[in-house]
Amino acid sequence: MxxxxxxxxxxxxxxxxxxxxxxxxxxxxxxxxxxxxxxxxxxxxxxxMDRGALAREFGAADISPVFRSNGTRRPGSQSYADHSARGFADWRLAVDGLVARPLSLSMAQIRGLPARTQITRHDCVEGWSAIGRWTGVPLRLLLEGAGVSTRARYIVFHCADDYGPVRYYESIDMVDALHPQTILAWALNGAPLPIENGAPLRLRVERQLGYKHAKYVERIEAVAGLAAIGGGRGGYWEDSNDYEWYAGI
Structure with a gap:
């Protein structure tokens, strides 16, 4: 030409x-x-903004027919395969770090705690969105049960999915951790959370973009700072691809 x-x-x-x-x-x-x-x-x-302001919640008619999966669709470890084969009956969630009473909870114990159900929109950094009904335990209840210290400024989520030599990790500050819509979800659209969407537990932090919603959560750690977490920026994508740590929407 x-x-x-x-x-x-x-x-x-x-x-x-x-x-x-x-x-x-x-x-x-x-x-x-x-x-x-x-x-x-x-x-x-x-x-x-009011720190307690809620993200928009929708009605049942708004739920997307398919809730798209993104990132890891199934962790590749033998340990995860064994857990999924047993229906995650032996999966345990640890809550530790700057807490007075470290916790180790089974899925049966977690499902027995007071739950919140919310229909919200998931906004991905890649430009797509989907609406789903999530049910899970408010993160605030777990932190209160563990006696989180006033020295804790951040909550770090350690996950079962591998990204090369490291496992996925993400973090939020205490403002978002204590928000009423921040839950550890164990159900999606009235059914147990599918593996591709993060079974058996995933974070829902509804006022942030999708990469903050850690899947396959197996440990929650209360920390005073992020310098010792991964590369020091508080999350896998933040450290590896320079994503913003704060992804508020």
Missing amino acids: RLSRRRLIGSLAAAPLLTACDRLTYSEGFREGLRAAEGLTMRAQRLV
Whole structure:
């Protein structure tokens, strides 16, 4: 295809800009600037919004016919395969870290705790969304039961799905941890949580994007800071792909 003089000049003029943008992407100083802006965004949102404000809840007629799976669809370890074959009867959730009474709960015990059901929309960073009915135990009840310390500023979720040499991990601060819609879900649309959607337990933190909703949760850890968690930014995608730690919507 023959280029016009105007298009050729425009292409040549744009090339240095694209190269500069590419260099910025790999510049640690530029990324640090973006991270600082992320902190400002979070503080601004928290300033103007009620910390207890609820994400929108929908009616049964709004539930998506298929709730799409994303990320890991089935952890590959033999341990997880054994648990799934037994219907997760022996799965245990640990709650530890900065707590007075570390917990180790079976799925039967978790299902026996007071539950919350909510119909909410899941918004993925990839641009798709789906609405589902989630049932699970409010995270606040687990933290209160364990006697979480006032020194704890973050809650870290350790998961069973492997990403290369590491297992998936994610974190939220205490504002979101204690929010009434933050639950550990064990059911989706009135049935046990499917494996591809995170069985037997997944986090639902309804005011954040989907990558924060950790699946296959096996341990909850209360910590004072995130520096010792993974690469120090509080989550697998945050450390490996420079995702924002705060994904509030």
